[in-house]
Amino acid sequence: MALIPVSEAQQRLLALARPRATEMAPIGACAGRWLAAPVQALRDQPWADLSAMDGYAVRAAEWPGPWTCVDESRAGTATPHALAPGQCSRIFTGAPMPPGADAVLIQENALRDGDRITASADPLPPGRHVRPRGQDFARGAALLNPGSRIGPAQIALAVLAGHGALPVRPRLRVALLSTGDELVPPGAPVPPGALPASNAAMLAAMLAPFPGDVIDTGLVPDDMDATVAALRRAAGADIIVSTGGASVGDHDLVRPAFEAVGGTLDFWKIRMRPGKPLIAGTWGDSVFLGLPGNPVSAFVTAHLFLLPLVRHLFGDPAPLPRPIFLPTTTALSASGEREEYLRAVRSDDGVTLLASQDSASSAALASADCLIVRPPNAPDVLAGAIVPTLPIRD
Numbered sequence: 001m002a003l004i005p006v007s008e009a010q011q012r013l014l015a016l017a018r019p020r021a022t023e024m025a026p027i028g029a030c031a032g033r034w035l036a037a038p039v040q041a042l043r044d045q046p047w048a049d050l051s052a053m054d055g056y057a058v059r060a061a062e063w064p065g066p067w068t069c070v071d072e073s074r075a076g077t078a079t080p081h082a083l084a085p086g087q088c089s090r091i092f093t094g095a096p097m098p099p100g101a102d103a104v105l106i107q108e109n110a111l112r113d114g115d116r117i118t119a120s121a122d123p124l125p126p127g128r129h130v131r132p133r134g135q136d137f138a139r140g141a142a143l144l145n146p147g148s149r150i151g152p153a154q155i156a157l158a159v160l161a162g163h164g165a166l167p168v169r170p171r172l173r174v175a176l177l178s179t180g181d182e183l184v185p186p187g188a189p190v191p192p193g194a195l196p197a198s199n200a201a202m203l204a205a206m207l208a209p210f211p212g213d214v215i216d217t218g219l220v221p222d223d224m225d226a227t228v229a230a231l232r233r234a235a236g237a238d239i240i241v242s243t244g245g246a247s248v249g250d251h252d253l254v255r256p257a258f259e260a261v262g263g264t265l266d267f268w269k270i271r272m273r274p275g276k277p278l279i280a281g282t283w284g285d286s287v288f289l290g291l292p293g294n295p296v297s298a299f300v301t302a303h304l305f306l307l308p309l310v311r312h313l314f315g316d317p318a319p320l321p322r323p324i325f326l327p328t329t330t331a332l333s334a335s336g337e338r339e340e341y342l343r344a345v346r347s348d349d350g351v352t353l354l355a356s357q358d359s360a361s362s363a364a365l366a367s368a369d370c371l372i373v374r375p376p377n378a379p380d381v382l383a384g385a386i387v388p389t390l391p392i393r394d
């Protein structure tokens with residue numbers, strides 16, 4: 001198969017995903033998801049003209065008083081009594097204005113003598129310290145659009161609008177397979193020839209912000225039967241992700257095992273560095289992604305393919321990472337025929353390439369906070385040139 005360009009591979013991968021049904025999720029389970037349908041206000045907010053301050057509800061035209069204080073309105077009061085001319089009501093923040101009152105004299109500006117209230121400062125314009133009914137939103141108003149991300153502020157708005165659940169895509173099930181005879185679990189003794197398996201833990205951390213379950217099917221030896229069995233354990237997940245065994249060596253069995261279980265390959269090998277041997281296809285309702293084993297390759301391909309696929313399955317209308325454009329602080333040499341994703345760090349001066357660009361250099365990856373994107377066959381550029389950069393850390 002010819003190497004395919006990154007952008008084409010991303011589009012093809014997203015097109016493999018089947019649309020998922022919408023569910024109503026309790027509001028406490030909605031953070032980090034995307035709305036699947038519009039959200040309208042089920043009520044007026046505020047529900048009535050409310051006081052914004054603690055003080056006295058008065059008729060502004062009667063300033064500076066005196067008023068006779070005849071009642072009290074507090075948050076929770078449903079039907080405050082109407083005021084006659086010359087009357088006022090004690091009122092607290094969030095309480096409904098009594099009919100007849102149109103302003104609030106804050107208590108710091110009031111002189112009180114028994115029930116007799118007088119203003120001590122500043123004329124009161126009508127509407128002073130009053131939040132009119134529906135000022136925030138009116139019943140029926142369109143508040144949030146489909147495709148918008150649900151964060152803390154959107155949750156507050158939806159709750160105030162009367163919602164206890166929101167329409168979203170269901171939690172995602174992602175199964176992980178780590179292939180390689182050499183792998184031992186994190187923290188286990190590492191005999192000669194062995195390597196701690198870091199990819200599954202890294203991918204689980206990358207997936208952590210998204211609601212769902214990560215199913216780690218464990219370490220899979222480089223053996224056809226074992227790889228097939230691991231894929232069967234992963235069956236039914238929305239996304240199945242393997243790492244390692246994606247390339248062309250005798251022990252790279254992921255692609256043949258995927259085809260042996262009945263998976264349909266869509267593409268293999270991308271014109272990118274690192275990450276060339278990426279495999280993508282479908283198996284039943286699952287999307288399969290075979291990432292390369294090198295930790296940096298696995299990270300970069302997860303960032304460019306797995307996370308956009310996850311966002312797409314949650315209904316994000318713009319799931320692909322968006323570059324920002326920064327000056328490079330050093331000259332960059334010409335790139336080869338593959339698109340390059342160079343590990344780099346950002347500062348006030350721009351973006352600086354890290355010394356090690358080896359796709360096995362986990363230390364360089366851990367100090368990087370962005371990737372400089374070099375298009376295929378890009379020429380040398382001098383320090384100061386503006387280059388597309390993908391942030392990889394919050």
Ligand SMILES: Nc1nc2c(c(=O)[nH]1)N[C@H]1C(S)=C(S)[C@@H](COP(=O)(O)OP(=O)(O)OC[C@H]3O[C@@H](n4cnc5c(N)ncnc54)[C@H](O)[C@@H]3O)O[C@H]1N2
Pocket residue numbers: 178179180182183195196197198199200243244245246247248249252274275276277291292293294295297359
């Ligand atoms: N003759 C060729 N050789 C290679 C090619 C090629 O085109 N022709 N491609 C190279 C590229 S590019 C990459 S990337 C690697 C990745 O290939 P694989 O996906 O088959 O990965 P492995 O060979 O299984 O492992 C590579 C490397 O990563 C380590 N590894 C594997 N799994 C994990 C894990 N879970 N945690 C941490 N490290 C892991 C593994 O021990 C190897 O050192 O192939 C090139 N070869």
Ligand code: MOO
Pocket residue numbers: 272273274275276277292294297359
């Ligand atoms: O594409 Mo590989 O990931 O360069 O090392």
